[in-house]
Amino acid sequence: DTAVSQTPKYLVTQMGNDKSIKCEQNLGHDTMYWYKQDSKKFLKIMFSYNNKELIINETVPNRFSPKSPDKAHLNLHINSLELGDSAVYFCASSQGENSPLHFGNGTRLTVT
Amino acid sequence: KQEVTQIPAALSVPEGENLVLNCSFTDSAIYNLQWFRQDPGKGLTSLLLIQSSQREQTSGRLNASLDKSSGRSTLYIAASQPGDSATYLCAVKGGVNSGGSNYKLTFGKGTLLTVNP
Numbered sequence: 719d720t721a722v723s724q725t726p727k728y729l730v731t732q733m734g735n736d737k738s739i740k741c742e743q744n745l746g747h748d749t750m751y752w753y754k755q756d757s758k759k760f761l762k763i764m765f766s767y768n769n770k771e772l773i774i775n776e777t778v779p780n781r782f783s784p785k786s787p788d789k790a791h792l793n794l795h796i797n798s799l800e801l802g803d804s805a806v807y808f809c810a811s812s813q814g815e816n817s818p819l820h821f822g823n824g825t826r827l828t829v830t
Numbered sequence: 831k832q833e834v835t836q837i838p839a840a841l842s843v844p845e846g847e848n849l850v851l852n853c854s855f856t857d858s859a860i861y862n863l864q865w866f867r868q869d870p871g872k873g874l875t876s877l878l879l880i881q882s883s884q885r886e887q888t889s890g891r892l893n894a895s896l897d898k899s900s901g902r903s904t905l906y907i908a909a910s911q912p913g914d915s916a917t918y919l920c921a922v923k924g925g926v927n928s929g930g931s932n933y934k935l936t937f938g939k940g941t942l943l944t945v946n947p
Contacts, residue, residue: 722873751935758939759917759939759940760937760939761874761919761921761937762937763934763935763936766934774934808873808874810873810874815861815923815924816861816862816881817879818864818876818879819864819866819874819876819935820876821866821873821874821875822873823871823872823873824871824872824873
């Protein structure tokens with residue numbers, strides 16, 4: 719009964735490919751997020767959706783496109799992958815703006 | 831733009847010792863502050879959340895304080911155990927200069943804690 723689940727856990731792909739990471743939460747939360755953790759372990763927000771609407775869109779290349787089919791899901795699609803996209807991507811959710819974030823276990827993306 | 835700094839970057843202590851982790855932030859107009867732990871290869875686990883109107887929060891052996899005016903928070907761990915070994919991350923939400931969003935959480939780089947048996 720994992721609260722926030724991401725798939726896949728590991729993703730190894732070549733430059734130029736297109737890939738997707740899926741995220742689902744069963745907590746009934748209204749808000750979902752994508753964070754990127756780089757090789758120096760620094761976590762930075764990429765996107766946030768509240769009730770399927772985009773509310774945060776940081777300076778992220780437009781090769782990254784989030785999609786929220788319903789408030790329990792927030793998927794991340796990445797086009798034309800580059801070496802610099804290699805990182806761990808974390809999905810998270812929260813109930814409103816004043817509640818703790820619940821994180822998934824991350825997807826380690828390696829672009830070769 | 832909001833910046834969060836955590837000191838020290840790494841800390842190694844013997845089991846049983848009490849310890850303090852420090853976090854500072856540049857924009858004091860925050861909505862809340864959260865402490866997380868991250869185990870290797872895992873996601874983050876929320877430990878404590880302090881609202882901007884609060885001074886501290888406690889959970890078991892953990893106590894987090896917040897001094898918004900000076901832009902500082904501390905996480906106090908009592909009677910440390912080897913199972914406490916992890917990276918501890920501080921994050922602040924909101925802030926006048928965070929793009930106006932109360933949903934945006936800005937993280938520090940973390941403190942890697944090792945508790946030796």
